[in-house]
Amino acid sequence: MRDTFLVFGAPLIEEAEIDEVAASMRSGWLGTGPKVARFEHEFRDYVGSAHAVAVNSCTAALHLAMVAARLEPGDEVITTALTFCATVNAIIHAGATPVLVDVDPATMNMDAGQVKTRITDRTRAILPVHFAGRPCDMDALCEIAVRHGLRLIEDCAHAIEAEYRGRKVGTFGDFGCYSFYVTKNVAAGEGGMVVTRQEEDAARIKVLALHGMTKDAWKRFGDEGFRHYQVVDCGFKYNMMDIQAAIGLHQLRRVERLWPRRKALWDRYRAALAGLPVALPPEPDPAMRHAYHLFTILVDPARAGIERDAFLDAMTRQNIGVGVHYLSVPEHPYYARTFGWRPEDYPNAMRIGRQTVSLPLSAGLTDQDADDVITAVRRILEGAAGAR
């Protein structure tokens, strides 16, 4: 067994971002400023979108995208039953009503066929999540959105590098929303980004992200003289700091260098764990580019001889940090109580949520770390088989 604990999702921090943060600290400009503007610019160019606005989380990005989409109380937004709570909470914060669909059992992405069956005369938007970094079926979702006149807001928290037929996800919809949370492929501690085609939407999001103050209000303390601002909307405190952008800028610049490392780890897990009594994620469709954010196995007690939660505990005892992405949304009491959702109505998401285990997949993992993970999984499953 390894002698140190392998932290799940530990970011790979290098000297460039440490120096950049130190430079921001020394300059005294910690808040929203020129580094945020540069990060927006480079991010926009990376994904190939017309506009990008940096905010302090993906949750804020999703919320602002929905406010900019001018959703109103009673409007319905269709999303997936297998996602982080932030996706659903953002819909609720925007005053709209979330409507869930089940996922495809193999891709774990929202089932586009089911989306069609959930459309009512109150549906205004679809919110797909590119789960684990695997692109959703954007042909089908775009076709549904166009046919029914719906806004499309993509949750790309797992999927910065993901492409669908050669085009970056996040650029298909009206808005693409990204996360720079500590475990994400580009980590800034906390942070988010909204990309959009429409200049008007980007401008509104920018204003809403800083209290509704007029554009460039952050420059008011700069060396160009004091600038007055006006409050033109009732906005939020969602702006990104230069300290965050200082980290994000360098992380973004090496995102393409690290992608092959996570792909190699993903392939190594798939090859080494094949033949064990757990389900592995399917190979990516060749027409897609997977972002390799999560590597999830499914521990079915009937097959593996061990309950999922016992497997999680056993991995931790082997000094391997693991994650659960995610218990299905209807399993949480708030949603069950508020919307009357029942897990069994979303059977694929329910089963995945009860069986899933995420293995460490940070680009900072060494081959030895990956082999320790593989050894731990094998040992636990062999022990479970021996105990039968």
Ligand SMILES: Cc1ncc(COP(=O)(O)O)c(C=O)c1O
């Ligand atoms: C699918 C998904 N959506 C949204 C979020 C929210 O991101 P943030 O923590 O940046 O608000 C996360 C974060 O884990 C996520 O995994």
